[in-house]
Amino acid sequence: MKKFYIGIDIGTTATKAVCFDKAGNVIRQFTQSYPMYHPKPDWSIQKPNEILAAVIGCIAEITIGINPEFISFSAAMQSIIAIDNNGKPLTDAILWADNRAHSLAEALKESEQGIRFYQKTGIPIHTFSPMAKIAWLKENDSIIFSKAHKFISIKEYIWHYLTGEYVIDSSMASGTGLMNIHMLEWETEILNYLEIEASQLSTIVSPMHESKSNSDGFHYIIGGGDGVLANLGTGAMEAGRMALSIGTSGAVRLPVDKPYIDSQMRTQCYHLMENQYLKLGAVNNGAIVLQWLKESILKTKESFEELFEQAETIPVGSEGLLFVPYLLGERAPIWDASAQGTLLGIRIIHTKAHLIRATLEGVLFGLLSITEILLPDPEERYETTIMASGGFGKSALWLQMVADVFQMKVIVAETVEASAWGAVLIGFKATNIAVLAQNKVEKTFLPNRGVKETYKQSFEKFKKIYPLLKNI
Numbered sequence: 001m002k003k004f005y006i007g008i009d010i011g012t013t014a015t016k017a018v019c020f021d022k023a024g025n026v027i028r029q030f031t032q033s034y035p036m037y038h039p040k041p042d043w044s045i046q047k048p049n050e051i052l053a054a055v056i057g058c059i060a061e062i063t064i065g066i067n068p069e070f071i072s073f074s075a076a077m078q079s080i081i082a083i084d085n086n087g088k089p090l091t092d093a094i095l096w097a098d099n100r101a102h103s104l105a106e107a108l109k110e111s112e113q114g115i116r117f118y119q120k121t122g123i124p125i126h127t128f129s130p131m132a133k134i135a136w137l138k139e140n141d142s143i144i145f146s147k148a149h150k151f152i153s154i155k156e157y158i159w160h161y162l163t164g165e166y167v168i169d170s171s172m173a174s175g176t177g178l179m180n181i182h183m184l185e186w187e188t189e190i191l192n193y194l195e196i197e198a199s200q201l202s203t204i205v206s207p208m209h210e211s212k213s214n215s216d217g218f219h220y221i222i223g224g225g226d227g228v229l230a231n232l233g234t235g236a237m238e239a240g241r242m243a244l245s246i247g248t249s250g251a252v253r254l255p256v257d258k259p260y261i262d263s264q265m266r267t268q269c270y271h272l273m274e275n276q277y278l279k280l281g282a283v284n285n286g287a288i289v290l291q292w293l294k295e296s297i298l299k300t301k302e303s304f305e306e307l308f309e310q311a312e313t314i315p316v317g318s319e320g321l322l323f324v325p326y327l328l329g330e331r332a333p334i335w336d337a338s339a340q341g342t343l344l345g346i347r348i349i350h351t352k353a354h355l356i357r358a359t360l361e362g363v364l365f366g367l368l369s370i371t372e373i374l375l376p377d378p379e380e381r382y383e384t385t386i387m388a389s390g391g392f393g394k395s396a397l398w399l400q401m402v403a404d405v406f407q408m409k410v411i412v413a414e415t416v417e418a419s420a421w422g423a424v425l426i427g428f429k430a431t432n433i434a435v436l437a438q439n440k441v442e443k444t445f446l447p448n449r450g451v452k453e454t455y456k457q458s459f460e461k462f463k464k465i466y467p468l469l470k471n472i
Helices: 048-062 102-109 112-121 130-140 142-147 154-163 188-194 226-234 287-297 304-311 352-374 378-382 396-406 418-430 449-469
Strands: 005-010 014-020 026-033 071-075 081-083 150-152 167-169 203-205 210-212 219-225 241-246 250-256 268-273 276-283 322-324 342-344 385-389 410-413 441-445
Touching: 005 048, 005 154, 005 418, 014 048, 014 418, 026 048, 048 154, 071 154, 071 226, 071 418, 081 142, 081 154, 102 112, 102 130, 112 188, 130 142, 130 188, 150 154, 154 167, 154 210, 154 219, 167 219, 219 226, 219 418, 226 241, 226 250, 226 268, 226 276, 226 385, 226 410, 226 418, 241 352, 250 352, 276 352, 287 304, 287 352, 304 352, 304 396, 322 352, 322 449, 342 449, 352 396, 352 449, 385 396, 385 418, 396 410, 396 441, 396 449
Parallel strands: 005 071, 071 219, 167 203, 241 385, 385 410
Antiparallel strands: 005 014, 014 026, 081 150, 210 219, 241 250, 250 276, 268 276, 322 342, 410 441
16 A cells, blocks of 8 residues: 655745655645735734645645645744734744844844854844844834743744644754754743743754644654755755755755854854754845746736746846845845845846846855855865755756856756655654655756856856945
């Protein structure tokens, strides 16, 4: 009798449910989208119950006619919800893209206390972190803050609904700016700064933590954060491999065997399990920039595939048009929530197709600027293989651009839903199921050495723009 395993990936714009067999083949998948709201400048929120409904709907749909061995979870990181003692939300889900805590985070970042916080957690002091968001609530909404029974992520909210437990896996906890990455426990100095108790946070557990639901009888495994699981799902937990993912946001991540703390506070560090960690950098401005371009600037109903076809007609380097896509501020490597986008070098020869290509190139330059920090030795960089995941993995043009911009080999696994597969791999480990599955390579993209110099010149210009303009 064939057995089935389900990974649920709770993303920023949609939840995806993917049913796999033991070999990693996708049997079926289902997606349900939901909006992000911006009710005030710098605010980015979601309605917890809209996401909960999407997750429940995905589970109901994906399990029609099958009884999975387990359901394991991946989730977007750095959301926070204040809840009362009945488990009801006192706030919306405040997302990683929410910049309301910018001023508070900037002041803390420059202090000795802020530096200590980073050294203990591996998470830069920035408005994206739940730590900064809780601090903002303390300073700006004392009524809500005083009523808060707990501060939890959207994943914890859903897990509590399904199982009745308030727990958080160590990979999600490591992204909060609240957990000591060296000790894998909540950091007392930070809790004292926030004036909260450890009991107001969920209990930290292993990603292999299991629970059985009383309502539907399914066997649930808590899994991890989407970025960490994308590394696992693409096979990028091995030396010589770097995961690169572009969804709404984007990130590059390298496996390490102990916590990594950057001397200039430019990178993050996450825990997976045991002695498996990631050093990484994440950007706010991934494919959401393309969505903005399509809907707000071009105002077109053309598909992204059609837009990419137009971009393909434009030479490498977009004939001098350069886009720094800091539309939502930026995380790594500049950590400036007030950063703004810049379009440089526009001339009368430039067209819609130029703008599309310059946008694609700009997103990649942002990720390359992190890669330079993670892999400062060019020789080591050229010997490292990029394991690609995320929605962008369906675009041959963008993948070839990654190979060309980074001058690194790019591999795309047969399953681009890497986070969902990573969640299932955690489930296999939790349930002691031996896995013979290897990541099946669907496509390989090799760098074109002939475009190396053009991209190098564009990238050098890209790195100079933000420092020159940030004080204007």
